[in-house]
Structures are given as structure tokens and as C-alpha cells.
Amino acid sequence: MIERLHPLTIFIxxxxxxxxxxxxxxxxxxxxxxITGSVMLFTWTDVKNILKKVPFxxxxxxxxxxxxxxxxxxxxxxxFYVAGRRFSLEALLFGADSALMxxxxxxxxxxxxxxxxxxxxxxxxxxxSAKAATxxxxxxxxxxxxxxxxxxxxxxxxxxxxxGDGSFLETVRAEGKIFAGFLTWSLEHSMTxxxxxxxxxxxxxxxxxxxxxxxxxxxxxxxxxxxxxAAFLGLVLGKGYFYTxxxxxxxxxxxxxxxxxxxxxxxxxxxILTLNHFIKAYYGFxxxxxx
Amino acid sequence: xxxLKINNLNFKYDPSDPSDASADRFALxxxxxxITQGEIVTLCGPTGCGKSTLLKLLxxxxxxxxxxxxxxxxxxxxxxxxxxxxxxxxxxxxxxxTEDQIVTDKVxxxxxxxxxxxxxxxxxxxxxIAEIIAFFRLESISRSDTGALSGGQKQLVLLSSLLAMSPxxxxxxxxxxxxxxxxxxxxxxxxxxxxxxxxxxxxxxxHKINYVAPISDKMVVMDDGRIICADEPNIALWEYKKLLPxxxxxxxxxxxxxxxxxxxPPAVTLKNVFFRYTKKSPDVIENLDISFKRxxxxxxxxxxxxxxxxxxxxxxxxxxxxxxxxxxxxxKPKIAYIPQNVELLxxxxxxxxxxxxxxxxxxNYPDYVNRLNLSSSPFDxxxxxxxxLALAKISALNPDILLMDEPSKGMDTNLxxxxxxxxxxxxxxxxxxxxSTHDLEFAYAVSDLCSxxxxxxxxxxxxxxxxFETNKLYSLK
Amino acid sequence: xxxxxYYILISLILIAxxxxxxxxxxxxxxxxxxxxxxxxVMTALSIVGRFIFASLPAFKPxxxxxxxxxxxxxxxxxxxxxxxSAFLSNFYFGQGPWTPFQMTALGIIGLLAGIFFQKxxxxxxxxxxxxxxxxAAVSGVFYSLFLDTWTMIWTxxxxxxxxxxxxxxxxxxxxxxxxxxxxxxxxxxxIPFGKRLGRIITKYKI
Numbered sequence: 001m002i003e004r005l006h007p008l009t010i011f012i013x014x015x016x017x018x019x020x021x022x023x024x025x026x027x028x029x030x031x032x033x034x035i036t037g038s039v040m041l042f043t044w045t046d047v048k049n050i051l052k053k054v055p056f057x058x059x060x061x062x063x064x065x066x067x068x069x070x071x072x073x074x075x076x077x078x079x080f081y082v083a084g085r086r087f088s089l090e091a092l093l094f095g096a097d098s099a100l101m102x103x104x105x106x107x108x109x110x111x112x113x114x115x116x117x118x119x120x121x122x123x124x125x126x127x128x129s130a131k132a133a134t135x136x137x138x139x140x141x142x143x144x145x146x147x148x149x150x151x152x153x154x155x156x157x158x159x160x161x162x163x164g165d166g167s168f169l170e171t172v173r174a175e176g177k178i179f180a181g182f183l184t185w186s187l188e189h190s191m192t193x194x195x196x197x198x199x200x201x202x203x204x205x206x207x208x209x210x211x212x213x214x215x216x217x218x219x220x221x222x223x224x225x226x227x228x229x230a231a232f233l234g235l236v237l238g239k240g241y242f243y244t245x246x247x248x249x250x251x252x253x254x255x256x257x258x259x260x261x262x263x264x265x266x267x268x269x270x271x272i273l274t275l276n277h278f279i280k281a282y283y284g285f286x287x288x289x290x291x
Numbered sequence: 292x293x294x295l296k297i298n299n300l301n302f303k304y305d306p307s308d309p310s311d312a313s314a315d316r317f318a319l320x321x322x323x324x325x326i327t328q329g330e331i332v333t334l335c336g337p338t339g340c341g342k343s344t345l346l347k348l349l350x351x352x353x354x355x356x357x358x359x360x361x362x363x364x365x366x367x368x369x370x371x372x373x374x375x376x377x378x379x380x381x382x383x384x385x386x387x388x389t390e391d392q393i394v395t396d397k398v399x400x401x402x403x404x405x406x407x408x409x410x411x412x413x414x415x416x417x418x419x420i421a422e423i424i425a426f427f428r429l430e431s432i433s434r435s436d437t438g439a440l441s442g443g444q445k446q447l448v449l450l451s452s453l454l455a456m457s458p459x460x461x462x463x464x465x466x467x468x469x470x471x472x473x474x475x476x477x478x479x480x481x482x483x484x485x486x487x488x489x490x491x492x493x494x495x496x497x498h499k500i501n502y503v504a505p506i507s508d509k510m511v512v513m514d515d516g517r518i519i520c521a522d523e524p525n526i527a528l529w530e531y532k533k534l535l536p537x538x539x540x541x542x543x544x545x546x547x548x549x550x551x552x553x554x555x556p557p558a559v560t561l562k563n564v565f566f567r568y569t570k571k572s573p574d575v576i577e578n579l580d581i582s583f584k585r586x587x588x589x590x591x592x593x594x595x596x597x598x599x600x601x602x603x604x605x606x607x608x609x610x611x612x613x614x615x616x617x618x619x620x621x622x623k624p625k626i627a628y629i630p631q632n633v634e635l636l637x638x639x640x641x642x643x644x645x646x647x648x649x650x651x652x653x654x655n656y657p658d659y660v661n662r663l664n665l666s667s668s669p670f671d672x673x674x675x676x677x678x679x680l681a682l683a684k685i686s687a688l689n690p691d692i693l694l695m696d697e698p699s700k701g702m703d704t705n706l707x708x709x710x711x712x713x714x715x716x717x718x719x720x721x722x723x724x725x726x727s728t729h730d731l732e733f734a735y736a737v738s739d740l741c742s743x744x745x746x747x748x749x750x751x752x753x754x755x756x757x758x759f760e761t762n763k764l765y766s767l768k
Numbered sequence: 769x770x771x772x773x774y775y776i777l778i779s780l781i782l783i784a785x786x787x788x789x790x791x792x793x794x795x796x797x798x799x800x801x802x803x804x805x806x807x808x809v810m811t812a813l814s815i816v817g818r819f820i821f822a823s824l825p826a827f828k829p830x831x832x833x834x835x836x837x838x839x840x841x842x843x844x845x846x847x848x849x850x851x852x853s854a855f856l857s858n859f860y861f862g863q864g865p866w867t868p869f870q871m872t873a874l875g876i877i878g879l880l881a882g883i884f885f886q887k888x889x890x891x892x893x894x895x896x897x898x899x900x901x902x903x904a905a906v907s908g909v910f911y912s913l914f915l916d917t918w919t920m921i922w923t924x925x926x927x928x929x930x931x932x933x934x935x936x937x938x939x940x941x942x943x944x945x946x947x948x949x950x951x952x953x954x955x956x957x958x959i960p961f962g963k964r965l966g967r968i969i970t971k972y973k974i
Binding site: 640668 | 963967
């Protein structure tokens with residue numbers, strides 16, 4: 001269960017798995033990152049929701065892929081000419097590879113935002129800066145409160161006739177007044193919040209953060225594995241085992257034992273946290289069938 | 292030995308102090324008070340009598356600026372000699388405005404907030420939080436967002452977060468004025484349980500003395516900055532009632548009696564109205580068939596979530612019914628709505644501009660406006676004064692239908708009396724007043740017709756006297 | 769040999785590291801509790817502002833509010849409001865490797881606004897408003913360039929060639945919208961903010 005992990009673990013794990021391929025220029029690694037990133041999506045959302053986002057990602061993918069060949073003309077395999085400039089296969093594939101990478105990392109970050117709930121973020125931030133953590137918790141508290149208030153404020157002012165005849169000019173004027181009124185309200189009330197914080201001893205001592213999550217040995221394991229993966233893959237990348245040349249012609253690196261091992265390790269590690277979820281789903285499916 | 296000893300305390304607000312409504316007047320005069328450990332003391336008196344000021348002076352960090360003389364001894368020590376840490380740990384204050392006091396977005400974090408400030412160790416914090424959650428039965432909401440709680444739950448969470456710091460003295464500033472009866476009872480019983488268990492000293496400033504008197508050991512009646520009586524509740528209550536006599540229903544004259552309600556024309560009629568917020572949610576208003584009369588004051592009772600707000604939203608046209616019709620007898624009736632939170636009606640910087648906004652100027656102010664400081668910001672007014680300002684704004688609109696949600700909230704009987712005469716003026720002018728309320732005494736004093744909203748429907752309106760006579764639960768005594 | 773896209777790694781480490789350092793450093797400074805709640809209010813307002821105008825690309829009051837915070841509450845507050853509103857609003861609009869860069873850009877805008885223009889009196893002169901409007905315009909260009917640059921590095925691994933220029937040119941309408949929204953929101957909001965913040969600051973002696 002990913003949500004049961006310590007926020008630091010989640011943060012380190014997701015960053016490692018998503019960002020490592022981004023430091024290479026290898027389409028295979030980027031593809032793996034994209035695939036495992038999509039698998040991760042299934043641990044918390046359903047097919048319907050994912051399908052809804054697909055058109056956006058395709059568009060995104062196309063723009064990034066096509067942008068490159070229009071401005072970089074140094075590939076050898078010319079597909080056609082655009083305004084006298086070469087549109088090369090290499091540049092197109094380079095663009096597609098970049099798009100693959102950006103999309104893959106994007107998918108991983110969607111899952112990361114899902115699992116990093118507000119209390120988890122707060123805990124991480126609290127270790128860096130207690131002041132920022134206090135502000136974050138205030139903001140998280142205020143935003144829903146503000147949204148509700150401004151809605152009914154508009155409603156009641158409308159009934160008082162603020163919006164006049166509803167013409168454009170009147171509406172603009174009214175919205176301006178609403179904003180000013182809302183501003184006064186929010187500033188005044190924030191002072192009571194400040195008093196309530198003072199009354200509860202804010203600032204009398206060095207503030208300590210109450211931690212709702214605790215490290216388990218499993219967290220430490222995941223973090224250690226993340227570091228090992230990062231070191232290992234970093235070394236392999238640095239040694240050029242995944243070095244791909246695009247220009248003037250595409251030269252993919254030879255698959256070697258080390259690169260195959262790295263790929264396998266990456267796949268296993270980036271799927272390791274989803275396994276639990278899918279095994280459970282699988283068994284649940286069978287249990288349902290038997291009963 | 293006295294736990295808290297106040298000797299000849301005088302206090303005058305700093306003229307530049309924001310919370311000052313009446314400059315150049317002593318807010319507190321010759322206050323002498325002794326409180327023994329473990330007592331529950333209630334401070335009561337009309338709005339502006341100084342009870343809130345007294346409470347705040349006991350909490351130095353947020354005490355208002357001004358001239359102070361006399362001394363306050365807390366647990367044998369001069370209050371000002373306490374360190375900042377002792378101050379915030381030993382004396383807890385629950386302010387009036389619940390919503391603004393919440394600092395964090397999760398309940399557990401709110402409970403931890405004070406402990407974090409005191410720099411307690413993780414295990415100490417865990418222990419205190421677990422204890423407080425178990426004692427106040429907050430388990431089911433401990434992981435909720437604070438924004439998702441009801442008003443009563445918020446109040447309880449705030450109280451718990453104060454108590455987690457294990458204070459020796461608990462100060463409560465109008466803790467139940469804003470709560471409905473159900474939540475008020477929950478809160479009082481929580482206090483009772485707390486006191487029985489820990490014997491903590493509690494000082495409560497409150498208007499709703501009916502709730503707090505039974506649990507108080509001592510009641511302090513204040514007026515105009517002075518203590519006029521500090522005694523056992525039953526003696527002090529008598530003094531209090533002399534000071535603030537409860538409002539009475541005006542005896543109906545003959546013409547009022549003969550006024551047959553079927554003759555009075557309806558201002559608005561709801562015909563078989565159904566309403567729900569979303570497709571999948573249950574009906575909030577279900578086959579409601581009723582009419583509201585012109586020139587009458589209608590009181591609607593009902594528990595929280597019975598649909599009073601929905602009903603108001605329908606009548607005011609903010610929502611449309613899915614089925615049925617709402618028929619107004621006027622072609623384009625002016626509808627005014629005073630919500631529970633009257634600040635929603637304010638938009639200007641000063642009271643004067645606020646009144647000018649609805650076309651009121653010095654020549655045609657209602658006389659109760661004189662109680663307000665015209666140049667101050669509407670937000671600097673006290674709760675009851677804000678209600679008056681809202682009432683003045685609304686009355687200037689000359690509405691045909693006036694909707695009021697809990698109009699007597701946070702008002703003392705002096706202000707209630709103003710509200711009563713104002714409502715009378717409204718109904719005499721043929722305005723149809725519809726209010727939802729939990730306050731039976733107030734409703735009995737001001738309303739003509741009463742009804743209960745339950746299961747999406749209103750029971751037929753009955754004249755107030757008949758309503759309170761025939762009902763067994765909704766009756767006065 | 770070092771791997772190909774190491775600028776990304778370096779830029780990320782630099783930015784995230786310096787952000788963490790700044791936050792840790794700010795923690796050493798004592799900030800009054802009322803100031804803290806004001807910072808929270810301004811952050812919430814800028815996030816709610818981003819919500820309200822979510823459907824219009826680039827037309828957001830966020831930078832204007834950040835600048836106003838810097839002007840009225842100082843550089844520290846400006847930095848905090850800028851960086852935290854970028855961070856927190858991305859929980860609704862999507863987190864990514866760009867988050868630390870947005871935090872930095874907006875944080876710097878607020879910080880510099882505070883350093884250059886923090887004022888003690890709350891009456892705005894026309895001259896002053898013009899100067900700050902220019903700053904708001906410049907900060908719009910800065911924000912846009914800063915993020916475009918990083919997006920280019922992030923996507924294609926380098927800034928070489930005409931691609932970067934094309935990207936910057938392609939972003940010109942967007943940048944222009946930024947500048948327009950920054951300046952217009954600043955002008956629209958300056959007076960109401962100045963009046964109300966000024967009142968609160970003098971009234972509560974912040």
C-alpha cells in the first residue's frame with residue numbers, strides 16, 4: 001500500500017523512478033518509464049478516468065515531437081523539405097523520444113501528487129522550515145473556507161441589488177466591490193486567527209512538528225533500494241551504456257549484459273510498489289469467482 | 292487560597308485600539324473577584340458590559356491595549372510575572388468566532404497545534420492527543436478536514452485542542468451563543484464531564500444563561516463595566532433578570548385577535564414543491580404545499596438539516612424547485628434575506644457607507660443606529676451590533692418578503708427587544724417575515740404564526756399562542 | 769564520459785537545493801504571528817485567483833498579488849507568498865519537475881518587489897505606481913523567459929539552436945498576456961490592497 005509509506009519514502013521513490021530515465025536520452029528507458037508510470041496510475045484510479053486524459057497526452061506528445069524537426073535540421077535522412085529546410089527522420093524521432101520522456105515523467109508526477117496528500121506534504125516541508133509549514137497548513141485550511149464564503153457573499157450581495165441591471169459595466173463594478181469587500185473580510189478575520197495562534201503559544205518556544213507518519217523498516221528498505229538504483233543506473237548511464245546518438249544518423253547503443261540487467265532492475269523496481277495492489281486485485285477476482 | 296484574585300481592576304481602552312467601540316470610557320471599573328480552584332463561574336450581562344474585556348485581560352498575550360490599574364493574582368502569582376510559556380500553557384481561551392480560530396486543515400493537526408508550539412516531544416504529543424480524542428470521542432473525525440466539520444464539532448475540536456495543553460484555567464468567550472440547542476447541549480455536557488473528571492477552573496462569558504447556569508458554581512452579573520452581583524446562580528439569576536428582563540409577547544389587542552388568518556392575503560405560496568440539490572441526493576423539500584401571509588411574522592422550527600436553508604434559497608429564487616411552483620402575489624416582489632452570518636451583507640469600509648449603500652442617510656436612520664459608531668468598520672462592531680446594522684440595511688430596502696435565519700443569535704434581550712419592535716413595524720407595513728429559529732422564547736415573543744419543518748414538509752402554520760399551547764415538546768415549560 | 773542530459777540534473781539540484789536553503793534560512797528569522805497569517809491570506813488569495821481565472825491562459829492575478837505582498841509586507845513575505853502559491857496551486861494544476869522553477873521565479877519576483885519597493889506609507893503616488901507597473905511588466909517577461917528556458921532544457925536537453933528562439937518567439941503572445949495581466953491586475957488591485965492592508969498593518973501594529 002503506497003499511501004501507508006512515509007512521505008519521505010514516497011518522495012524519494014517517485015523521484016528516483018521517474019527522473020532517472022529523464023537524465024538519459026534512451027528511448028527504451030523512456031518507454032519503460034512511460035509504461036511503468038501508466039501502470040502506477042491504475043493503483044489509484046480507473047480506466048475511465050485515465051482514458052479521459054488520453055487525448056490531452058496525445059496532443060501534448062504530438063506537439064513536442066513535431067516541434068523539434070521544424071527547428072533542428074541536422075538529421076541525414078530527409079523526409080521532406082519545409083520552406084526549403086530539411087525535415088529529417090532523426091529530428092522527428094529525437095522529438096518523439098523527448099515527448100516520450102516528458103509524458104512518462106508527467107504520468108509519474110500525477111501519481112505522486114495523488115499520494116502526497118496535504119498532511120504528507122506538510123510533514124516533509126516541516127522538516128525544512130517550520131514557518132513555511134505553518135503557512136501551508138493555514139493556507140490549506142483557508143482555501144476551502146474562502147471558496148465557500150465568496151460564493152455565498154456573491155449570492156447575498158446580488159440579492160441586495162449590487163449587480164444592478166446585470167449589464168457588463170455593472171457586473172464589472174460589482175465584482176470589484178465584491179473583491180474589495182472580500183479582502184476586508186479575509187484580512188480582518190485573519191487577525192483573529194493570529195490571536196488564536198498566539199493564545200495557544202505560537203512563538204513562545206522552538207516549534208516542533210507533530211509527525212503522524214512513522215518510519216517502518218519497509219520505508220528504509222525502499223529508500224535504500226532507491227539510492228542503490230540511482231547509484232547503479234547513474235553509473236551505467238555515465239559509462240554510456242545507454243548513449244543514443246541521433247545526429248547525423250541514429251545510433252542506438254548495443255544491448256549488453258549490463259544494459260539488460262539495468263533495464264530489468266529498473267522495471268522490477270518501478271513496478272515493485274504496484275505489485276501488492278495487483279496481486280490483491282487478482283486474488284479478489286478469483287475469490288469472487290469461487291464464491 | 293484563592294486561585295484567581297482580581298483586586299480593584301480598572302481598564303480603559305487605548306483610544307487607538309481597534310476593538311474599542313466607545314473611547315474614553317472605562318470598560319471595567321473597580322472589579323473585585325475571587326475564584327477558588329475548581330469553580331465554574333459564569334460572567335453575564337448585557338452586550339458591552341465588559342465581560343469579554345475581562346476575559347481577555349486574563350490572557351495577557353492577546354489582552355487589548357489600554358490603561359490598566361489594579362492587580363490580578365493567578366495561583367498566588369502576579370499574572371504579569373508569568374513567563375510566556377506558562378501563560379500560554381496554563382490559561383486557555385476559547386474566542387467567540389469559531390471559524391477563525393482554526394489554524395490547520397486536519398483535526399488531528401489542530402489538536403496538536405498547541406503542543407507543537409510548546410515543543411513537546413513526539414511521544415508526549417501522541418499521548419495527549421490520544422487522551423483528548425478518547426475523552427471527547429473525536430475518533431470518527433480525527434482524520435477529517437476541519438473545514439468539513441459542523442459548527443458544533445468545530446467548537447468541540449477547538450476546546451479539545453486547548454485542553455490538550457492541559458491548562459489550569461479555561462476561559463470561554465460566548466462558547467454557545469452561536470450554537471443551536473443540540474450542539475449547545477453537547478458542548479455543555481462535554482464541559483460537565485471535563486469538570487467532573489479534572490476539576491479544572493472554568494470562567495464562561497455567555498448570554499445564553501439557561502444553558503450555563505445549571506453547571507455554574509457562581510454567577511457574576513456585570514453591567515457597564517462593573518460587577519453588580521457575584522453569587523450563587525439562583526440569586527444572581529434574579530439580579531440578571533432584573534437587569535435584562537426577558538422579552539415578552541405583546542398582548543394581542545382585540546383587532547389582532549379578530550384578524551382571521553384566512554382573510555390575510557398570502558405573499559407567497561408554494562405549490563407541491565420538490566427540491567433536491569443534485570440528481571442523486573435525496574429530496575430536501577418534498578411536496579411542500581404552504582403559503583406565507585402578508586403582514587405576518589412566521590417562525591419555522593426544525594432541527595439542523597431539516598431544510599430551512601433550502602426553503603429560504605427556494606423562496607429567494609437562488610434555487611429553482613424541480614417540481615411544483617412558487618407563486619408570488621406581487622408581480623416582482625422584493626425579497627431580502629438576512630443570513631446567520633450577517634457579515635455576508637457588508638461591503639463598505641465604514642458603518643456610515645454601509646448604510647448609505649442601501650440609501651440611508653443621517654436623516655432617515657432608524658433610531659437604533661445611534662448605538663453604532665458610524666465611522667468604525669463594520670467588522671469592528673460586536674456580534675449584536677452587526678445584527679443591528681444588517682437589520683438597518685435590510686429595512687431600507689423596503690422588502691415585500693423578509694427571510695431571516697436565526698435572527699436572535701448572539702443577541703442579548705436588549706437587542707432582541709429592538710428586533711421585536713422592528714419586526715412589528717415590518718409586519719404592520721404588510722411585509723411578510725419568515726424566520727427560522729431555535730430560540731423558542733424569542734419566537735414566541737415576536738411571531739404570529741409558527742410551524743415545524745420536518746421531512747421536507749412544513750406542518751400547517753398555527754397562531755403562535757395556539758402552537759405553544761398545543762405542542763408538548765415545542766412549548767415554553 | 770558523463771550522461772547526456774546532465775544539465776537537467778544540475779539545474780534541478782541547484783534550484784531545489786537553493787530553495788531548500790532559502791526556506792531553512794527564513795526559518796531562522798522571527799516573523800510575527802500576524803504577519804504569518806497575512807502571508808497565508810495573501811497566498812490563499814493568489815491561489816483562489818489562479819482558480820477563478822483558470823480558464824484563461826496566462827491571465828492570472830498571481831504575480832500581481834505576489835508583487836503587492838512584497839511591496840506592502842516586505843521581501844520575505846513576497847518570497848514566501850510567491851513560492852508557496854506556486855507550490856500549493858500546483859496540487860490542483862499539476863505538479864512536475866517544473867514546480868521548483870515556478871517557486872523560484874515567483875519567489876524572486878516577490879523578494880525583489882520587497883527589496884526595491886517596500887514602503888512604509890500606504891499612499892500610492894502616481895510615479896510610484898508607474899515604476900511598480902514597469903516592474904510588474906518586467907517580472908512577467910522574466911517569469912515567462914525563465915520557465916521557457918527551463919522547459920526547453922527539460923524537453924530537449926539543450927538550448928542550442930534556433931529551437932529556443934522559436935520557442936521564445938512562440939511564447940511571445942503568452943508572455944505579452946502575462947505582462948498585460950500583471951500590469952492590469954497590479955493597477956486594479958493596488959488601491960484596494962494598499963488601503964486595506966495599510967489599515968490592518970497600522971491598526972494591528974504589524
